[in-house]
Amino acid sequence: MNNSFATYLKNNAKMTDQQLEQLEGAIVKKTFQKGQFLSQKDSICKHAFFVESGLVRLYTIDSNGKEHVIQFAPENWFTGDRSSVYFNEISEYYIDAIEDTTVVLLDANFNNRAIEISPEFRIYNEKLLQNHIRHLQKRISMLIGASAEERYLDFIDLYPDLTLRVPQWMIASFLGITPESLSRVRKELARRNFRP
Amino acid sequence: MNNSFATYLKNNAKMTDQQLEQLEGAIVKKTFQKGQFLSQKDSICKHAFFVESGLVRLYTIDSNGKEHVIQFAPENWFTGDRSSVYFNEISEYYIDAIEDTTVVLLDANFNNRAIEISPEFRIYNEKLLQNHIRHLQKRISMLIGASAEERYLDFIDLYPDLTLRVPQWMIASFLGITPESLSRVRKELARRNFRP
DNA sequence: CGTCGAATTGATGTCATTCAACTACAGTGG
DNA sequence: CCACTGTAGTTGAATGACATCAATTCGACG
Numbered sequence: 385m386n387n388s389f390a391t392y393l394k395n396n397a398k399m400t401d402q403q404l405e406q407l408e409g410a411i412v413k414k415t416f417q418k419g420q421f422l423s424q425k426d427s428i429c430k431h432a433f434f435v436e437s438g439l440v441r442l443y444t445i446d447s448n449g450k451e452h453v454i455q456f457a458p459e460n461w462f463t464g465d466r467s468s469v470y471f472n473e474i475s476e477y478y479i480d481a482i483e484d485t486t487v488v489l490l491d492a493n494f495n496n497r498a499i500e501i502s503p504e505f506r507i508y509n510e511k512l513l514q515n516h517i518r519h520l521q522k523r524i525s526m527l528i529g530a531s532a533e534e535r536y537l538d539f540i541d542l543y544p545d546l547t548l549r550v551p552q553w554m555i556a557s558f559l560g561i562t563p564e565s566l567s568r569v570r571k572e573l574a575r576r577n578f579r580p
Numbered sequence: 581m582n583n584s585f586a587t588y589l590k591n592n593a594k595m596t597d598q599q600l601e602q603l604e605g606a607i608v609k610k611t612f613q614k615g616q617f618l619s620q621k622d623s624i625c626k627h628a629f630f631v632e633s634g635l636v637r638l639y640t641i642d643s644n645g646k647e648h649v650i651q652f653a654p655e656n657w658f659t660g661d662r663s664s665v666y667f668n669e670i671s672e673y674y675i676d677a678i679e680d681t682t683v684v685l686l687d688a689n690f691n692n693r694a695i696e697i698s699p700e701f702r703i704y705n706e707k708l709l710q711n712h713i714r715h716l717q718k719r720i721s722m723l724i725g726a727s728a729e730e731r732y733l734d735f736i737d738l739y740p741d742l743t744l745r746v747p748q749w750m751i752a753s754f755l756g757i758t759p760e761s762l763s764r765v766r767k768e769l770a771r772r773n774f775r776p
Numbered sequence: 777c778g779t780c781g782a783a784t785t786g787a788t789g790t791c792a793t794t795c796a797a798c799t800a801c802a803g804t805g806g
Numbered sequence: 807c808c809a810c811t812g813t814a815g816t817t818g819a820a821t822g823a824c825a826t827c828a829a830t831t832c833g834a835c836g
Contacts, residue, residue, distance in 0.1 A: 446725045454717055467714040470707065476718075506702070511666065513709040518663040520716035521650055522672075525640050527723040528648045528756035532792070552815070560724035565792055567816055728824070748783065761824055763784055777836105784831070793822070804811080 388436045389413075389488045392460055397508035403501050410497045412489045416440075422479040422487065423465065429475040431489040432464030433457070438485025439549055442477050443557070453558040456482075456546055462512065464490070482550060532561045533569050584632045585609075585684045588656055593704035599697050606693045608685045612636075618675040618683065619661065625671040627685040628660030629653070634681025635745055638673050639753070649754040652678075652742055658708065660686070678746060728757045729765050 389411065393399045399407075413436070416422055422440060423429045433440070435457050442455045442463055454477065457463035468475035469491065498505045526535050536559055540547045547555070556566040585607065589595045595603075609632070612618055618636060619625045629636070631653050638651040638659055650673065653659035664671035665687065694701045722731050732755060736743045743751070752762040 444721050444725075446721075450725065452721050452724045454720060467710050470710050510706070510709070513706070513713065514663050514666050516713055517709065517716065520713065520720065523720055524650060524716065524723065525642075525648050527720065528753075529640075529642045529646065551813095557724075562793060563815075564794085564817085568792085571816080747781095758825060759783070760785085760826080764824090767784080779834105779836085781834095782832080784829105786829085787827090789824105789826070791822105791824085794820085796819095797817085799816075800814085802811100802813090804809105806807105806809085 388460060389434050392434070393505070397498075397502065397505045399502050399505060406501050407494075407498060410494045413486060414489055415486045416481040416484070418481055418484050420481050422481065422485075423468075423475060423477070425476060425478050426474055428472060429465045429468035429477075429479075431491045432462060432466050432469050433479075433487040434490060435459050435461050435463065436486045436488060438487075439482040439546075440479055440485055440487075441482055441550075441554065442479045444477055451557050452560070453554055456543065456550060456558065458543075458546065458549070462490075482554070527560060532559065532565055533572070535559045535561075536566065536569050536573075584656060585630050588630070589701070593694075593698065594700045595698050602697050603690075603694060606690045609682060610685055611680070611682045612677040614677050614680050616677050618677065618681075619664075619671060619673070621672060621674050622670055624668060625661045625664035625673075625675075627687045628658060628662050628665050629675075629683040630686060631655050631657050631659065632682045632684060634683075635678040635742075636675055636681055636683075637678055637746075637750065638675045640673055647753055648756070649750055652739065652746060652750075652754065654739075654742065654745070658686075658712075678750070723756060728755065728761055729768070731755045731757075732762065732765050732769075 390404050393404060393407075394401075416438075422433060425445070437459050439456065439458045440463060441453050442457070442465070443451050443453045445451050455463060463479065465475040465477045465479075467473060468477075495509070499509070526538055530538070536555075539555065539559060552566055552570075553563040556563045559566065561569075586600050589600060589603075590597075612634075618629060621641070633655050635652065635654045636659060637649050638653070638661070639647050639649045641647050651659060659675065661671040661673045661675075663669060664673075691705070695705070722734055726734070732751075735751065735755060748762055748766075749759040752759045755762065757765075
């Protein structure tokens with residue numbers, strides 16, 4: 385069985401095998417098939433997720449029925465509407481599986497136990513949040529200031545493998561442009577001999 | 581002297597007067613005049629800030645020399661490039677005072693002491709980060725999906741008082757449009773008898 | 777009153793959207 | 807095995823939203 389979560393905690397939160405054993409009971413995993421929902425809008429999302437394998441997306445649907453991808457989460461990423469978990473609020477987001485996916489379910493209980501067991505975990509968890517904020521701010525400044533082409537180049541720079549795993553129309557949705565526009569951006573890049 | 585930070589911690593992080601006394605030594609305040617920098621790009625930002633009074637903005641300047649406002653922080657808000665503080669990295673952002681402003685300087689030391697003294701503080705701090713993430717995600721989905729007008733309406737809904745305190749060209753920069761476009765959006769709203 | 781930056785307005789340009797047609801390909805059922 | 811269907815991706819022409827540039831106007835302040 386895949387156990388990348390334990391490995392991840394060892395490497396990043398510097399947890400020991402002993403501590404991980406203590407946590408064992410709090411670790412719950414679940415598998416979703418391609419296309420299944422991990423969580424839906426207007427429901428209370430009880431967990432965040434750590435993706436062990438596969439790929440999921442977090443997105444909204446606006447008042448015109450259009451999807452907007454907020455985040456992709458491939459293996460070893462965290463995702464989920466944490467504020468729904470945390471504040472027990474109704475979620476604004478959908479999360480579904482782009483590929484068959486196995487995740488670890490993370491709830492408040494898990495968090496508290498992990499912090500109890502390992503002070504390092506608390507530090508790491510905070511770092512994660514800070515880092516997340518940093519990414520979001522970067523993305524905002526791209527959306528404010530950069531053209532569609534610049535945003536696409538930034539995307540393939542940041543997530544080179546996702547370029548192949550995610551259908552083009554979803555990437556367009558992530559970039560905030562239409563699939564047609566992305567197609568044209570790619571055509572133009574090809575014309576200028578751009579190599580991915 | 582203004583002591584809104586203590587009040588804030590009492591109300592939000594549920595800290596007691598005793599705990600606050602213990603923290604006293606770690607609380608450092610500083611005042612900036614309108615136009616002064618709290619922090620600049622390419623320097624390591626040693627603190628985050630809690631704004632006791634006044635108003636600051638956090639922004640970048642892109643490769644074309646254009647400013648993009650990432651965040652406004654009026655009284656009782658936190659701001660700062662936390663990732664620069666946290667990871668000791670060079671900051672991407674400028675922070676300057678839009679009005680004469682008094683802030684509390686928050687560094688890693690302050691954070692650690694506060695967490696030591698009050699477990700509630702740790703919880704609250706985490707909530708703050710979650711909340712920040714929620715706001716940023718909302719903003720991203722607005723930038724991806726909403727028109728200039730919708731974004732402006734959302735802005736005055738979220739920050740009604742800032743509409744008066746912040747010059748229009750900065751609001752435009754926050755919304756990701758030009759001052760001219762914002763002017764036209766406002767004109768159009770006025771034509772339709774929109775009341776702020 | 778004169779100055780300087782902010783805000784408005786108009787004319788024009790650019791980038792991305794929209795809508796529609798068409799191609800490519802994968803899956804389904806006869 | 808081939809026709810039928812549906813989805814992704816591409817392309818073209820027309821449209822729309824916002825940007826750019828230039829010319830005023832407004833308003834605060836010395």
